[in-house]
Amino acid sequence: MNKLSVVGMGPGSYDQMTIRAAQALQEAQVIAGYSVYVDLVKPHFPDKEYLVTPMRQEAGRCRMAIDAACAGKSVAMISSGDAGVYGMAGLIYELAQGRDLQIEVIPGVTAALSGGAVLGAPLTHDFAVISLSDLLTPWEKIEARLDMAARADFSIVLYNPSSMKRADYLRRAVEILLRHKAPETVCGAVRNIGRDGESYELMSLKELADHQADMFTTVFIGNSQTRNLSGKMVTPRGYKDV
């Protein structure tokens, strides 16, 4: 049967890919993906056929990959991070309905994990992952999720915290979180995770309102127990006293 792999490549560098993901790319004849991610893997798999599309053409990119697979080629479709977390895996399943195609999703390290590791250990307890992009989600729904997640004292990871068109979204999100979280709540921001120029910064929730995030930033908000331990963001789980 025709086969399509949807591969999460992790934050970017080759060594943050799983061994299984690297094997899937090695075995594929065709690698499909958004140009920025293709550029990251191409040096490691130079002899492949590449199907590349620019940003925002998600459906077209998926259809192209599905068509190539249904034409009998073994195709790997790449996403950064995990293919299932704000990635292409869902769309591939939707668009492949009725096609004669076996789909395999190969998980990868999403920014909540790779960014968390850079900051320390912010997610050792229950957490919520929320995207601030309202391109496909009404802002009211995002607000409600921020409000409930803060109310329930989750650690929170914000994907897509800002873009040129949404310059004030992080500030708006922080204002909602401050309804239920203390202004001194420990927060962190990581930029260019696993890529050149990786950097991170710890700050309070109050300070986060003025943080200049961009589309390469992932933001972490601690729960009520999260602490700054010698410059690392750490959420204790409670083992210490057991």
Added chain:
Amino acid sequence: MNKLSVVGMGPGSYDQMTIRAAQALQEAQVIAGYSVYVDLVKPHFPDKEYLVTPMRQEAGRCRMAIDAACAGKSVAMISSGDAGVYGMAGLIYELAQGRDLQIEVIPGVTAALSGGAVLGAPLTHDFAVISLSDLLTPWEKIEARLDMAARADFSIVLYNPSSMKRADYLRRAVEILLRHKAPETVCGAVRNIGRDGESYELMSLKELADHQADMFTTVFIGNSQTRNLSGKMVTPRGYKDV
């Protein structure tokens, strides 16, 4: 400086480890961890010195690893999944305070991602991760998080959904979720992710109340948009209409 790596090994099989995690284990002189995880990596790194402790001795295990590293050995401490998600990374930071030690956390594929990939694509939109273990968390806090996460229409991943002592916890959790989520909400359960005997099942939220989960099961509850597409659990993100 003395160095300690805290390594997330993913769900279990060697090939679901990242390349960087495998390199860290290869470079370490000592590998420390809970016996079940050590047994999974030992065949691939037979020539290492191993520091093994049984379950529930988390603090002792971490202290042992820290002491070995401070004695000048290069030590890798392993966790299943991601070392930061209900893993040992936080405790290592806490216990290493004041020690002359450089700590590096190497992220891995946590069960939300590896289990999600087995089920299809349940987490393509905002989601919450909640552990049902009340060993270190008051049950009232877990209940509040379930309630808020359901209210805000998050997809939800449940870790530790059941154990012998907590046989009815999944049913109690489902009862809370049913306050705000429809009984026909698409759910999934994955068992032994990435290991021998891996299996999965889709069901409704109503049916999930009677599902016999065990400590090797991870449970997924969809949001209001999640669908069963030819036996796979898929949460659409909305790209299709863009």
